[in-house]
Structures are given as structure tokens and as C-alpha cells.
Amino acid sequence: MPLAFPFPAIVGQDEMKLALLIAAVDQSVGGVLVFGDRGTGKSTAVRALASLLPKMRVAAGCQYNCDPDVLAAICADCVQRDSKGEVKARQVPVPVVDLPLGATEDRVVGALDLERALSEGVKSFEPGLLARAHRGFLYIDEVNLLEDHLVDLLLDVAASGENVVEREGLSVTHPARFVLVGSGNPEEGELRPQLLDRFGLSVEVTTPDDLKTRIEVVRRRDAFERDPEAFHAAWKRREGQLRRKIVAARKRLAETALPDSALERAAELCILLGTDGLRGELTLTRAARALAALEGDESVGDPHLLRVAPLALRHRLRRDPLDEAGSSVRVERAIAELFGP
Amino acid sequence: MTPAAAEERSAWADASLAASLFSVDPVGLGGVLVRAQAGPVRDRWLGQVRGCLPPASPWRLVPCHVTDERLLGGLDLAATLRAGRPVSERGLLAESDGGVVVLAMAERLSASMVARLTAVMEAGEVVLQRDGLSTRSPARFGVIALDEGLAEDEGPAAGLVDRLALHLDLAGIGLRDLGNLGEDPEAVEAARRRLPGIDCDDEVREALCAAAMAFGIPSLRAPLLALRVARAHAALQGRERVAEPDVTAAARLVLAPRARCLPAAEPPPEEDEAPNEPPPPEDGDAGSEQPEPSPEDLQDIVLAATQAALPSDLLARLRLAEGGRARASTAGRAGAKRQSKRRGRPAGSRRGALGAGARLNVVDTLRAAAPWQTIRRRDAARRPAAPDRPARVLVRADDFRVTRFKHRSETTSIFAVDASGSAALHRLAEAKGAVELLLAECYIRRDQVALVAFRGKGAEILLPPTRSLVRAKRSLASLPGGGGTPMAAGLDAALALAESVRRKGQTPIVILLTDGRANVTRQGVGDRKQAFDEALVAARRFRLEGLVALVVDSSPRGDVSAERLAAEMDARYLALPRADAASLSQAVRAGQADVQPRL
Incomplete structure (x- = not known):
């Protein structure tokens, strides 16, 4: 795997970086969708995330990345080994799994292990990408071009947190909880509403339009391409700082208070915007809490809600396909109305 | 060469230069978009590129109807059956590693194909997750997209075009214009070796960024690609450092074809009176006046060089797009086309007989047969008429699975x-x-x-x-x-x-x-x-x-x-x-x- 562009070295695109950091702190916010212009560093940011994230503990030898400390989420394999006291913990990088376009269903959900079936005549299950992504990130570039049958499948798994495989006489269920990260260009097509709803946060990225930023982007990218190692070394410290910040925020998350006033605010905002369902409020408060934890604040307040509201709500509004102003503007208007200038 | 001289260059000279530049750094430059009908001019140009590339490097033609299996790779059935274990087969893109991929009729490539291709270009490797295989294979290549679109709105997908540094239009070039202007392979080879050492001042980056912005080019890939072209040009000219002629060449070849509007500093041209008037001709001498370019001067020079190379129908196109700057994707033929033909959606496979256009789903067939192998082999051995060498995989008729497609016409x-x-x-x-x-x-x-x-x-x-x-x-x-x-x-x-x-x-x-x-x-x-x-x-x-x-x-x-x-x-x-x-x-x-x- 070639070196990825360091996360802190990405110029601008603060909203996108914020959304990814929030998802890194609290995986339960439920995915990040990045939509925007070509060449704005969408995939660069996601790939950079892989090397930024702190390592995680897994049960050694488990093909589903089970957490050795949480017995509830453990797979059948691990339960068996656990009863014999054989589960050993191991530090591994958080998986950021690419779901390439053109992937076939059997590789995504997992299927009969061809090799063993052919050579040994044994029916065994070979886990797919969903298993690999468990407790990590599943990244789909050009998510709006993903074939429909794969979308259906993802929807199902993302909703239940479990991957149920019933095929070729195999019957396997394994945990598959991951942060879905999708990116795409809106001009290539719309996203199905059901899939859109699965993403907790949505980000709109645009090309920076001031010259200074643009020059800085080109300068850093050029420096990175000329000598990736040196560029990495130069940013190592900043990356380390950010990593420690994520670790600290994760620890703080449980203690970060979510006062009733904040819940009320969130509910008011959602009612004003007329978002469907409760997912909007849930995501909004969760993301606000993750942000508060990230910034080292003790409880969630208006400033946190304000910053994450566009991310958490803009894709949940009843969409008027012809409303040119776009959802971001509507969220901003509602915020201004509710929180005052 | 001065910008004044650059103006006199013929279209073929530019095309030749593009061929050489591309051969110096095929991967870095992403590729070349060649808008031309099939014919001797295009063949000559392709020949020139091929001549400049290392003789052993792969050169693969990708037809527009290529399947995922051939493009990305998949299971090699013959080898799998022979070996009795899954054997993967490399796709065209993996085979092209270190060489060039030529896209025939790139304007007909489906959006999903383009997305697969650009994902591989971005990653530099093919990540295969198909047919029970999970492999990565390096795939670093340059792309030559042959665009045979006739109408203005026919062209390859914007996502691909954006990643190709050089855009050429060979339409106006006749046979008699063709001279042998290409670099000889040794010079290109030398430039290729020199390329990693080419230095570049910050002013160059600034100038290219400023020019890209002045011409309303939204994508940040454009100045980056222009920078790489400038480096390749410097390497070709035997320089250690990117100099003014390199920058002007890069501006002409990379920025000009992407321009969506004229720089705001210029007085807006009167569109009503003379819609087809070529851009202001006062730019030619801008460069020769300043022997020692300061940052601003360099920016001006780049602007002038880009402007001089603007397609003559830019104004007409801008008028069509009505405010092309704001609508990033509409102006020009590059962004105009939206390919969206959905491929028939494979709706699983079912047991069935072959023939009558049914497509055998090899993997599912093997899968159906796989669990039975040990048992069937035992059976086969017990039978008296068993052949000396039983087949590795025993497939029976009822294992056959055919793919079902659901095709939805849009x-x-x-x-x-x-x-x-x-x-x-x-x-x-x-x-x-x-x-x-x-x-x-x-x-x-x-x-x-x-x-x-x-x-x-x-x-x-x-x-x-x-x-x-x-x-x-x-x-x-x-x-x-x-x-x-x-x-x-x-x-x-x-x-x-x-x-x-x-x-x-x-x-x-x-x-x-x-x-x-x-x-x-x-x-x-x-x-x-x-x-x-x-x-x-x-x-x-x-x-x-x-x-x-x-x-x-x-x-x-x-x-x-x-x-x-x-x-x-x-x-x-x-x-x-x-x-x-x-x-x-x-x-x-x-x-x-x-x-x-x-x-």
C-alpha cells in the first residue's frame, strides 16, 4: 500500500475533516457522505484517515475483528475459544476497507471458500469485505454508481449491524458494524433516498475559490508527490497530535454530558425543518456530543449543535428537487431563526 | 522559445510535443485526450507516442464494451479447472502496468466503466474483489483516450477528462502538415531519467494556479497536471529547473483547452457584435519584454500563453453556456455529456441449461459443483469404467448456473x-x-x-x-x-x-x-x-x-x-x-x- 497523504496536511475542507473526525470519535453517528466537485480531495481525506486512526484491540486470529473486551459482540468462533480461555488480544490498525466498483456480491458478503471446497471438498465460509470492515470504515468511492443489488445489501447490513449469509447451503451470521463512508459527484446521479438516510453526516465539498488556498493545495500535493517519505516525516508530529486528540475524545465521550436543554434545542430544530423520523435528532445530538468531546468541553451546548446541524440534517429534509437554494441554506435559515443571529 | 514563437507553432507541432511529454511521464500526466476521427493523422500520432515509449512497455487497447472481468480481472476458469484450485486472471488494467492504456471510442464508455478506470488510476493498483478472489495488483499506466465524438456534446465522461493532462484536437490537421517533429526515443529516455531531479520555483506553482483560476478552471487537478507537464517539458529540454518556456508550454497544452472564461482583468469582449472574434491578439509580445520575470510577470506570461492557445470558438461556447464560470460542469464538450446507460443488473443466477443466449455463470457453477467433488470422485473411482486420469473437477449438468439479467431501459x-x-x-x-x-x-x-x-x-x-x-x-x-x-x-x-x-x-x-x-x-x-x-x-x-x-x-x-x-x-x-x-x-x-x- 503506497503512503497516503497525511490527514492534517489537507488544506481547508474543514467540514469534511470535522465529519470524519466525529465519525472516528463516535462510530455510532452512522457514516459520512461526501458529495462534491471533482478534484477536491474527497478520496484523499478518506485514505488519509486510515493512517490517522489509533490502533484497536482485536481477538487474535478472529476473522471478524472481534473486540476481546466486549463479549456480547463476539462471533461464534470467539465464544468457543473464549470458553477455553484462548482469546488473546492484539493491536491492529483500524480497517478502512475499500469497496471497489465492480466488486461482486460474493466478495462483499462472503461466500463459500472456493479454494477449500475445490481442494478438500469442505464446505467453509470465506468472509467478505463486510467482515473485514467490522469495527472500522467501509469506503465506497463513487457511491452513486454502486450497483443496486449491492446497495440493497449494504442497507440491510447497515441497519442491523449483522451480516446474515444464506447461500450455497451456508448459513452464517457475523457482526458487521462499520462506518459507511461514501463519496461521489452529484452530477453522476442521485443517491437512493434509503441509502442517503443511512449516512449520519453529509458533507458538501467545493473547490476552494481563493487563490492562496489553491496555491497551498498545489504546493503541498506537489511536495507530497516529489517525496512522500519526507512529507510524511514533516507532518508526523501533527498527525500524532490529532491522533491523541481522537483517543482523548473517545475516553471523554461517555462522560460528556448531554443536558436536556441541548436535547430540546435539537428537537426544536428538527421540528422546524420537518425532518422525517427521529434519526435526525439522534445523529444531531450524538455528533454534537462527539464534537464536544473532541474539543474537550464537558457538556454539549449550542455552539456544538450549531456546527454539526448542517452536517447531520441537510440530507434529511424533504427534498424539493427543484429548490435551487439547496438544503444547506434551509438548515442555515432554520438555525438563524432558532438560535438568533 | 519565446511565446511569440510559440504562437506560430502549428497544431501538429503541439500534438508532437504532447506525444513526447506524455512519453516522458505517462503515469504522472494521467494521459492524453485525443479528439479525432480514426485516420492517418491519429495513427501517425499514436505511432509517435509508441515510438517514444520503452519498447517493452505494455500497450493495451481497451474496447468500449469491455466487461468487468476483462478490465479488472477475475477467475481463470480453464486454469482453475486444471489446477483444482482458484486461479486468478489479470485484467487489462493490471496487464498495462508500466505502460499505456488506449481507450477506443472513449466517448462511448459507460459511466460505471469510467468510474472503475479512474479508481484504478487514482490508486495505482487494481483492487480486485470478484468471484471469490481478493487481490491487489499494481497498475500504473498512462491513458490515451480516443474521442471520436462528432457533436459538441459528445465526449468522454468529465471525471476521466479531468484526470488527463493533455487535451488534443487533431481535427484540423491534414496529411501534408505531418512532419517528423517527434523527439527521438533516446532523448525521451534521457528526459525520463532526468525528471525526478527537476526543481521548480514557488512562483511557477503560483503562476499556474493563478492562471487556472483566471480562466475559470474549477478543478485543482488542472494546475497540478500543468505543473507536471512543465516538469516534463523542462526535462525534455535538458534543463534542471522549470523555466518560463516550460510554464508557457504547460499553460498552452493543459490550461488553454480547459478554459471556461476569459480572465476578468481583460475587458469583457463584446459578444453581441462579433461573437466569433478571436481573443485579443495583444498577448504575443507580453513575454519578450521582460527578460527577468518576477512572480507577477510570470503570471502574466502564463495568462498570455493560455489565452493565445484558446480555442477560437471559446466565445461562442461561453455564450452557449451563459455564464460558464458559475456552472462548472456545463461549458465545453468535456462536461456536457452524461453517460448513464445502466448495465443490465445481474439478478442472481439460477439453475438452467446452456444455450439460447444464456450466459454460464462460471463461478456459481463451480460453487455448485465444488462441495460434491470429494463424493463424486469416490463414486467415479468405484465405477469400473473409470478413466485413467479423472478430471480435476467433476461438473454435472445440474450444476450449471446461468446468469439472469434484469435490464431496465431508462x-x-x-x-x-x-x-x-x-x-x-x-x-x-x-x-x-x-x-x-x-x-x-x-x-x-x-x-x-x-x-x-x-x-x-x-x-x-x-x-x-x-x-x-x-x-x-x-x-x-x-x-x-x-x-x-x-x-x-x-x-x-x-x-x-x-x-x-x-x-x-x-x-x-x-x-x-x-x-x-x-x-x-x-x-x-x-x-x-x-x-x-x-x-x-x-x-x-x-x-x-x-x-x-x-x-x-x-x-x-x-x-x-x-x-x-x-x-x-x-x-x-x-x-x-x-x-x-x-x-x-x-x-x-x-x-x-x-x-x-x-x-
Whole structure:
């Protein structure tokens, strides 16, 4: 795997970086969708995330990345080994799994292990990408071009947190909880509403339009391409700082208070915007809490809600396909109305 | 070479230079977009590129109908059966590692193919997750996209074009222009070795960024690619450091073809008076005055160099796009095309016999057979007539699985809107409102929409088929009314568009909004009778082509002429006496539902 562009070295695109950091702190916010212009560093940011994230503990030898400390989420394999006291913990990088376009269903959900079936005549299950992504990130570039049958499948798994495989006489269920990260260009097509709803946060990225930023982007990218190692070394410290910040925020998350006033605010905002369902409020408060934890604040307040509201709500509004102003503007208007200038 | 000299360069010299630059750094530059018909000029150019590349490097032609299996790789059935274990087969992209991929008819590549290709270009490797295989193989290559599109709106997908540094148009080059201007392979090879050491000042980066912005190029890949081209150019010229000529060459070859607007500092050219006037010619000597360029000077030089190389029809194109700067994706042929033919969706596989066009699903067949191997082998061994060497994999007829495809043909609604003075007088605003409501309908059905308007002397395609409703709405809102009614021209344009939609495998529906009062002929002359006769002839072609059409009569009291037109077109006719936008839309919706079963 070639070196990825360091996360802190990405110029601008603060909203996108914020959304990814929030998802890194609290995986339960439920995915990040990045939509925007070509060449704005969408995939660069996601790939950079892989090397930024702190390592995680897994049960050694488990093909589903089970957490050795949480017995509830453990797979059948691990339960068996656990009863014999054989589960050993191991530090591994958080998986950021690419779901390439053109992937076939059997590789995504997992299927009969061809090799063993052919050579040994044994029916065994070979886990797919969903298993690999468990407790990590599943990244789909050009998510709006993903074939429909794969979308259906993802929807199902993302909703239940479990991957149920019933095929070729195999019957396997394994945990598959991951942060879905999708990116795409809106001009290539719309996203199905059901899939859109699965993403907790949505980000709109645009090309920076001031010259200074643009020059800085080109300068850093050029420096990175000329000598990736040196560029990495130069940013190592900043990356380390950010990593420690994520670790600290994760620890703080449980203690970060979510006062009733904040819940009320969130509910008011959602009612004003007329978002469907409760997912909007849930995501909004969760993301606000993750942000508060990230910034080292003790409880969630208006400033946190304000910053994450566009991310958490803009894709949940009843969409008027012809409303040119776009959802971001509507969220901003509602915020201004509710929180005052 | 000075910019003044650069101006005199012929198109072929630039093409040759592009060939050499590309051969110096095929991976870094992403590739070349070559707009040309197949012919000796293009062959000559391709030959030149091939001559400059290392002789052993791969050169793979990718046809536009390539399957995922061949492009990315998959299971090699023959080898798998022989070996008794899964054997993977490399795809075209992995085979091209270290070489060049040539895309034939790149404008016909489907959006999903382009997305796969660009993902591999970005990652530098093929990540294969198919057929029970999970592999990574390096795939670093340059792309030559052969664009044979004829019409302005035909071109490869924007995502691909954006990643290709050099854009060439070989259309104007004749055989006699061809001279041997290419670098010899040794020089290119030397440049390739020199490339990693080429240094570059910060001013160069700044100048390229500034120029890209001044010309309204939104993508940040453009200045980055220009920078790489400048480096390759410096390497080719034997320099250690990027110098002014390298930057001007990069601006000319990379930035100019992408330009969407003229720099704001220039006085806006008078579009009304001389729409086809070439850009201001005062730029040629800008460079020669300053021997020691300061950062600002360098920026000016880059601007001048880009401007000098602007396509001469830029102004016309900008006018078409109406404010191309804001609408990043519409101006120019690159962004105009939206490929969206969905591939038939594989709806799983089922047990079945081969033949009659059924496609064997190899993997599923093997999978069905796999669990039984041990048992079957035991059986086979027990049988007296067992062959000496039993097959590695014992497949029986009932293992066969064939792939089922569900093919959904997409619909494209083409709105042909009469924006003439008489229609405007009647109810252009209401017609617009109805179209908007219909657009919302199309959104729900995920249809594509296209917009053709006719008024004054002719018709124009305001919006090529797109799924972006915001764009449709915007171009509709900015549609002015007034002028005569060139009905025949409007029908012709709608018909041509419908045919091109059909060629892409989609189903067109034409919705004509008019009051039926044709009064301008194809020649653009006002003659009511002849205009109407021509319109009837044009309408008859709809019937011959068997196109589904709908005529919405927007005249105040239902008009005989619009009705006759509808009859000639074999279209459904909807008269709209005193209807508001909502009821109009309802009527059209009913009509649309009515025509659906005929699809």
C-alpha cells in the first residue's frame, strides 16, 4: 500500500475533516457522505484517515475483528475459544476497507471458500469485505454508481449491524458494524433516498475559490508527490497530535454530558425543518456530543449543535428537487431563526 | 522559445510535443485526450507516442464494451479447472502496468466503466474483489483516450477528462502538415531519467494556479497536471529547473483547452457584435519584454500563453453556456455529456441449461459443483469404467448456473419548448411551470431530462440529457421568450436528440410545448405557409421513427395547427384551454402515463 497523504496536511475542507473526525470519535453517528466537485480531495481525506486512526484491540486470529473486551459482540468462533480461555488480544490498525466498483456480491458478503471446497471438498465460509470492515470504515468511492443489488445489501447490513449469509447451503451470521463512508459527484446521479438516510453526516465539498488556498493545495500535493517519505516525516508530529486528540475524545465521550436543554434545542430544530423520523435528532445530538468531546468541553451546548446541524440534517429534509437554494441554506435559515443571529 | 514563437507553432507541432511529454511521464500526466476521427493523422500520432515509449512497455487497447472481468480481472476458469484450485486472471488494467492504456471510442464508455478506470488510476493498483478472489495488483499506466465524438456534446465522461493532462484536437490537421517533429526515443529516455531531479520555483506553482483560476478552471487537478507537464517539458529540454518556456508550454497544452472564461482583468469582449472574434491578439509580445520575470510577470506570461492557445470558438461556447464560470460542469464538450446507460443488473443466477443466449455463470457453477467433488470422485473411482486420469473437477449438468439479467431501459424526456413571441404572449410562463412540475415527476422516476428551445431563427439544445434537475430548472428559468417560431428546426433538433438518446439504449419521450404557429422556415425566413409545411414534414418523421411524443398546445383556445401537427407526429394531443400550471401538469402526466405502455 503506497503512503497516503497525511490527514492534517489537507488544506481547508474543514467540514469534511470535522465529519470524519466525529465519525472516528463516535462510530455510532452512522457514516459520512461526501458529495462534491471533482478534484477536491474527497478520496484523499478518506485514505488519509486510515493512517490517522489509533490502533484497536482485536481477538487474535478472529476473522471478524472481534473486540476481546466486549463479549456480547463476539462471533461464534470467539465464544468457543473464549470458553477455553484462548482469546488473546492484539493491536491492529483500524480497517478502512475499500469497496471497489465492480466488486461482486460474493466478495462483499462472503461466500463459500472456493479454494477449500475445490481442494478438500469442505464446505467453509470465506468472509467478505463486510467482515473485514467490522469495527472500522467501509469506503465506497463513487457511491452513486454502486450497483443496486449491492446497495440493497449494504442497507440491510447497515441497519442491523449483522451480516446474515444464506447461500450455497451456508448459513452464517457475523457482526458487521462499520462506518459507511461514501463519496461521489452529484452530477453522476442521485443517491437512493434509503441509502442517503443511512449516512449520519453529509458533507458538501467545493473547490476552494481563493487563490492562496489553491496555491497551498498545489504546493503541498506537489511536495507530497516529489517525496512522500519526507512529507510524511514533516507532518508526523501533527498527525500524532490529532491522533491523541481522537483517543482523548473517545475516553471523554461517555462522560460528556448531554443536558436536556441541548436535547430540546435539537428537537426544536428538527421540528422546524420537518425532518422525517427521529434519526435526525439522534445523529444531531450524538455528533454534537462527539464534537464536544473532541474539543474537550464537558457538556454539549449550542455552539456544538450549531456546527454539526448542517452536517447531520441537510440530507434529511424533504427534498424539493427543484429548490435551487439547496438544503444547506434551509438548515442555515432554520438555525438563524432558532438560535438568533 | 519565446511565446511569440510559440504562437506560430502549428497544431501538429503541439500534438508532437504532447506525444513526447506524455512519453516522458505517462503515469504522472494521467494521459492524453485525443479528439479525432480514426485516420492517418491519429495513427501517425499514436505511432509517435509508441515510438517514444520503452519498447517493452505494455500497450493495451481497451474496447468500449469491455466487461468487468476483462478490465479488472477475475477467475481463470480453464486454469482453475486444471489446477483444482482458484486461479486468478489479470485484467487489462493490471496487464498495462508500466505502460499505456488506449481507450477506443472513449466517448462511448459507460459511466460505471469510467468510474472503475479512474479508481484504478487514482490508486495505482487494481483492487480486485470478484468471484471469490481478493487481490491487489499494481497498475500504473498512462491513458490515451480516443474521442471520436462528432457533436459538441459528445465526449468522454468529465471525471476521466479531468484526470488527463493533455487535451488534443487533431481535427484540423491534414496529411501534408505531418512532419517528423517527434523527439527521438533516446532523448525521451534521457528526459525520463532526468525528471525526478527537476526543481521548480514557488512562483511557477503560483503562476499556474493563478492562471487556472483566471480562466475559470474549477478543478485543482488542472494546475497540478500543468505543473507536471512543465516538469516534463523542462526535462525534455535538458534543463534542471522549470523555466518560463516550460510554464508557457504547460499553460498552452493543459490550461488553454480547459478554459471556461476569459480572465476578468481583460475587458469583457463584446459578444453581441462579433461573437466569433478571436481573443485579443495583444498577448504575443507580453513575454519578450521582460527578460527577468518576477512572480507577477510570470503570471502574466502564463495568462498570455493560455489565452493565445484558446480555442477560437471559446466565445461562442461561453455564450452557449451563459455564464460558464458559475456552472462548472456545463461549458465545453468535456462536461456536457452524461453517460448513464445502466448495465443490465445481474439478478442472481439460477439453475438452467446452456444455450439460447444464456450466459454460464462460471463461478456459481463451480460453487455448485465444488462441495460434491470429494463424493463424486469416490463414486467415479468405484465405477469400473473409470478413466485413467479423472478430471480435476467433476461438473454435472445440474450444476450449471446461468446468469439472469434484469435490464431496465431508462427514459429520457425531451422537452421541446416553443419560446417564440406568440407563445411567450400566450403562456410561456405557465408552460415553464408545467415543465417544472414534470421535472419533479421525472426526478421521482429517475428519468433523465433534456431541453430543446426554439425561437427566432433556430433551435438549440439548452440542456443535454441529464439527471440534474437543478440544471434543468436553471436553464429553463433563463430561457427568454420572443421572436418567430422556427417549428421545423425545433422538431429537427428534438428528433436528432431523441435519436442519439435511442442510440445509447434509452427510451426517448418528446414533449412538445407550442401554440402551433410556425412562421419561420428552416432557412430562417419568415413565411407562414412554407414554415408550416416544413413543420408537418418534420413531424411526419416522428411517426416514421416510431417515437413516443406528446404535443401540448399552449394557444389560448386550442389551435387547429397544433392538432394537425400532433396528428402528423402520431402524438397525443393535449389542448389546454385556460389551464394553470398545475392542471397543465396533470394533463401532461396523464398523457405520459398513457404513452408508457407503448414503450
